[in-house]
Amino acid sequence: MRSFFKYVLATVTGITIVVILFFVLVIGLVLSTVSQSGNKDADVPSNAVLYVSLNHEITERTSENPLDGLNVPGYGRMKSLGLNDIVGRIAAAKTDDRIKGIYLNPSYVNTGMASLKAIHAALKDFKSSGKFIVAYSDAYTQKGYYLASLADKIYLNPEGSLEFNGLSSSIAFIKEALEKLGIDMQVVKVGTFKSAVEPFLLNEMSPANRQQVTSYLASMYGSFLSNISTARHISVDSLRNVADNYLIRNAEDAVTYKFVDDRLYKDELLSEIKKRLGVEEKKDIPAVSLLDYTGGSETEQTGDxxxxxxxxxxxxxxxxxxxxxxxxxxxxxxxxxxxxxxxxxxxxxxxxxxxxxxxxxxxxxxxxxxxxxxxxxxxxxxxxxxxxxxxxxxxxxxxxxxxxxxxxxxxxxxxxxxxxxxxxxxxxxxxxxxxxxxxxxxxxxxxxxxxxxxxxxxxxxxxxxxxxxxxxxxxxxxxxxxxxxxxxxxxxxxxxxxxxxxxxxxxxxxxxxxxxxxxxxxxxxxxxxxxxxxxxxxxxxxxSKERIKAWMLADELGEYRQYVERLRTITKSSGIQARMPYTIEIR
CATH class of the missing domain: 3.90.226.10 (2-enoyl-CoA Hydratase; Chain A, domain 1)
Known part of the structure; x- marks a missing residue:
């Protein structure tokens, strides 16, 4: 019997080693492929349109992850780009003779307001080349519309929606939850406005915190409206009126208030782009995604x-x-x-x-x-x-x-x-x-x-x-x-x-x-x-461990994951903190 278990254990160990070696081999092949093709430009056809969709997390830098795009827990099901490459690739497309215009589909833009402004500036610079930008979506969020406002033409699905009701910033307060758990947060701080600890002590904003949030939100909103006003030739007062009274309820309202140029179905949009490119109706649109486009090989610069x-x-x-x-x-x-x-x-x-x-x-x-x-x-x-x-x-x-x-x-x-x-x-x-x-x-x-x-x-x-x-x-x-x-x-x-x-x-x-x-x-x-x-x-x-944990947390909690992560960040912090008040999310 002992010999039997010994052979079984040896067999299991052998199989495990083979599986591990196979996994390493597969990873090696993936890395080899990436290393050979990672710097190669995508096959960009002539007379092409650059497809820009930002429906992914936008970080400061693109992650160098060879499994990006594969359906692997913790690594995502789609590619993503960092702000550096989004801005850089749009800039490269400006001078790329193969690219004739941009098809912008900003349904959901997951980034902060400053990063949004950087992408906005890149699109504005692209437009200065004389190339076209056409925007289309089934549903525009405010951030998405902010980018779309730069387009030569903005289209919306006839049954689609456009959100435009002003900016807001909300804070989750957990004082009573902590009390129910028997936890008393003891705070020492300097700064009347240092409100990072308020979610642990109060059930609402302090007067000082409400004052500062109102102030910086108004400043952001002013810039937000000003840029849309310039792009769409709609006065800031008119934009405020639309937002304050929630006047855009459907696609027809969006046309009425000149937020979009027309209501189109997807097939009608594609026909419009084909006309701009001079492509026959029965042929496909020559296109390359921003995710795949690299702008060609960079010229090596020498010196300092x-x-x-x-x-x-x-x-x-x-x-x-x-x-x-x-x-x-x-x-x-x-x-x-x-x-x-x-x-x-x-x-x-x-x-x-x-x-x-x-x-x-x-x-x-x-x-x-x-x-x-x-x-x-x-x-x-x-x-x-x-x-x-x-x-x-x-x-x-x-x-x-x-x-x-x-x-x-x-x-x-x-x-x-x-x-x-x-x-x-x-x-x-x-x-x-x-x-x-x-x-x-x-x-x-x-x-x-x-x-x-x-x-x-x-x-x-x-x-x-x-x-x-x-x-x-x-x-x-x-x-x-x-x-x-x-x-x-x-x-x-x-x-x-x-x-x-x-x-x-x-x-x-x-x-x-x-x-x-x-x-x-x-x-x-x-x-x-x-x-x-x-x-x-x-x-x-x-x-791997951290990515899989993050993936599981996101899968279970969805958008509520952020509150768990914020609490974990605070509880893991040690020593005196110089930290901004909570995580500010602008909607």
Missing amino acids: RIAVLYAAGDIVDGEGDDTNIGGDRFSRELRKLRRDDRVKAVVLRVNSPGGSALASDIIAREVELTQKVKPIVVSMGDYAASGGYYISALADSIFAEEETLTGSIGVFGLIPNLQGLLNNKLGVHFDEVRTGRFSGLMSVPDRPLTEEERAIIQGDVNNVYRTFIGKVAKGRKLTTNAVDSIGQGRVWTGKQAKGHGLVDEVGGLQRAVSAAAAKAKLKQYKLSYYPTVKDPFSSILGT
């Missing part, structure tokens, strides 16, 4: 370099990973770029709501040291707030989109007291022995802070805030009192921040690159991108 360093995600202590900004990892990247004589300037692309105050300070130190050696310019994305602003403040200059959310200069500490949950509901108790009066400071989770302990933590938070505003004052050439008056945790749009001296210019990444080149006195240069993307195989093996 400008490094673009992407800092996207939460700022965390230690190394972090590809989804966040690790203090140690990014400070090391900056040191390398500072010491690299081939790199003549650095553009720090920041898209972060902040995070660890300590990690932010570590990165800010390297920004300051780099600025003394070579130009370093910041380009802000959707967010560059709190810790995101901390790491930006000491650069030579700062560029932000009008819709960028920045500022939030303030810090907080969040210490949960689980006494009600552990003692009263679960029957779990902690006891300890101390060698000193403060030996047990925050060492057990089932007791509240004493007044002395709270005073100690408040003192630490105050010190971090003083350091924060001191570095902002130094970088922006302001007094600490001036920084404090516009700080206090208050969030500003890029447009508002420029008026307060927190931002130098309104503009996107390309303007920041041009400014860096001018500061370095470069006429010709090559762009290099950092952190260096890992080889695809390492990326797969290194993130």
Whole structure:
């Protein structure tokens, strides 16, 4: 019998090894194919239309994932592009003689307002070439319509819909849920407007928070309406009236108020595009998707370099990973770029709501040291707030989109007291022995802070805030009192921040690159991108667990996943935080 089990175990082990080897072989073949074709341009026919659909998550950089597009848990069922490639490919199509126009289908655009503005600018620049843009959708969201407004012609399915009712920002408050669980969130903070902790303490916005949300939302809405007004030749007042009174209820209303040019079915749209291209009705439209189009092989530029360093995600202590900004990892990247004589300037692309105050300070130190050696310019994305602003403040200059959310200069500490949950509901108790009066400071989770302990933590938070505003004052050439008056945790749009001296210019990444080149006195240069993307195989093996967990969470919770992830982010945070108030989502 023992021999029987031994042979069975040996057989099972052998089969397992064969399966693993087969999997590795398949992955190797995939990677080989990707490496041979990854830089090859798609087969773009002449007299073609570029199909642009943005119905996927838009990150700062395109993920180098060879399984992207396969139906594999955690890796998605479709390709996706980062903002860098969306903007770059539209720019390439502008001068590509094979591309005659764009067919834009922006049914759902999953990105922030600043990234939306960058895509809007790229489409506007494409249009300046004289090539056409035709937009069509069965249902336009507000973000989708914002992009479509640039089109020469906007069409809507006769039974379709167009959403246009103004912007809104909502916050989930979980105070009562925590109370039911017996959890008391103890907060120490600096900043009247530092409202990152409000969802844990209140059931609604504080007056100060409502004031700042109203302010930055109005600023965003003003830019949003102004750009649509210019593109569609409809007055801002008329746009406000349509939104305030919800006048567009169906496709016919959209035509009546001149938001779209006509109602068409898909076959009628295709006929319209064929006419523009001079294609016979019975033939197919020559087309290439933005997902497959690469714009042809790039001309290798020799000589000096400008490094673009992407800092996207939460700022965390230690190394972090590809989804966040690790203090140690990014400070090391900056040191390398500072010491690299081939790199003549650095553009720090920041898209972060902040995070660890300590990690932010570590990165800010390297920004300051780099600025003394070579130009370093910041380009802000959707967010560059709190810790995101901390790491930006000491650069030579700062560029932000009008819709960028920045500022939030303030810090907080969040210490949960689980006494009600552990003692009263679960029957779990902690006891300890101390060698000193403060030996047990925050060492057990089932007791509240004493007044002395709270005073100690408040003192630490105050010190971090003083350091924060001191570095902002130094970088922006302001007094600490001036920084404090516009700080206090208050969030500003890029447009508002420029008026307060927190931002130098309104503009996107390309303007920041041009400014860096001018500061370095470069006429010709090559762009290099950092952190260096890992080889695809390492990326797969290194993130499989996280991707599959994220996939399962999204599959189970759908759009409500964000609330679980936000709570997890807060509970995983340690130390004093320089973080923007919650995650702001504009609809």
